[in-house]
Amino acid sequence: MTTAIVILQIGILGSVIGWEWWTRRAWNAAVVEDTRTHAEPIEEKIDSYRRQHAVRLLEKLPALSHLDGDGMRFVAMPSFGTSEYALAVSHSPKASVANGILIVTDKSAERKADRVRRFQMPLRDYQAFVGRLDRLTDDWPGDMDDPCVDGSPTAFERIRIRRVTSGIGNCAPHYAELRLMVLREVRRFAPGPDLPTEDDWHRFDADDR
Template sequence: MKRWRWLKYVHWFGYLTSAVVILQLLFLGYIGAAEWMKREARRAETSMQKGPVTERLSNLYGGTTQIALLNQLPPLTAIAPDGLRFVAIPSFGDTYFAVSLRRTSAGGEGMVAMRPRSDSDQYKSFKINLSSTRYTKLTSELDALASSWNGESGWWTDGTAVAFERVKDGDVTSGHGNSPLFYDKIGILIFNAIRPSTPQLARFNSDWHPKGTFSAPSDNGS
């Protein structure tokens, strides 16, 4: 009789151990699912989506600065049916930038707005013009990059924060982030396209940081 009573306790211990293991597995599964959902949310947030970027920026830390820069540019309706708006905030830079371009019969025309990092009210703006060949090359390369970009699940703590809006055939797509896999490339393409005709950018690298910073090697924008 004592033997059977002892076996009963062994069975109970086995049941308890199994229950603990099941609870641990459920907890690990919950943690894994929660992390996967966070990563997918980050991927969606950094992807190109339909519509203007301002609504997403309004919920982002530091997004008000990017919105203020976008507000220095012509509205999206003014650059339709083919154009772009772009903001660059280099994390180690002394200047913030906003760029707009639209297609014209002669090529591309637009403007650049710049302000010191330390003064949110001191804007300087100037017009820019691109040849038809240069504008078409730029937008074709931007569209090719955007078509293959599905966002990124990781976060980057520095670099150049970018907001990008593309108007094509009257439709608006947009995105924001600082991933070197996409947003850095967007920024470099735009910088290199407008730099040859924009002497005000002569002291900056293609990542929009001043020359002499460690962020990127100097280039001639060709």
């Protein structure tokens, strides 16, 4: 009788452990799938606040269809600090420069007005920038974005004629590299006192440090 009870307990314990392992594996696969580069624009999902918020910020920018078939859109949504950022850059055929727009949204309840700044990038710099972007993001298979509660959730969309790629993530090194790559170009071509003070797109005023 005792042996049967022990066998039953072992069986129950094994089932619980197996179920937890399977659930964790499925959850990990879903996270990797969510963060990989997709061949479509960013999609909003009811069960994902991060995606919903990214879509709201992307809607502040020119639509993908208005980027002349060669451009990118990007948003950074830092968990802390004072601001969130939306950026679009595009190049028209035969133009000698690429045109950009940076929108800074204040997260303060008292100050909700967006600050909009337009800028230009020389064609050579733009082509080098999007070339690095494409090499980093094309066919990227995704990664675990956990554990990460805060950070700077990031989303991008890239259009090349009829081809659209996109991705969204937070703490994976891939997205940290993407954030820094974009920020370096923003600091070069769209400088201003409202830019992030940190390389992960967080902005802190002097009295917030």
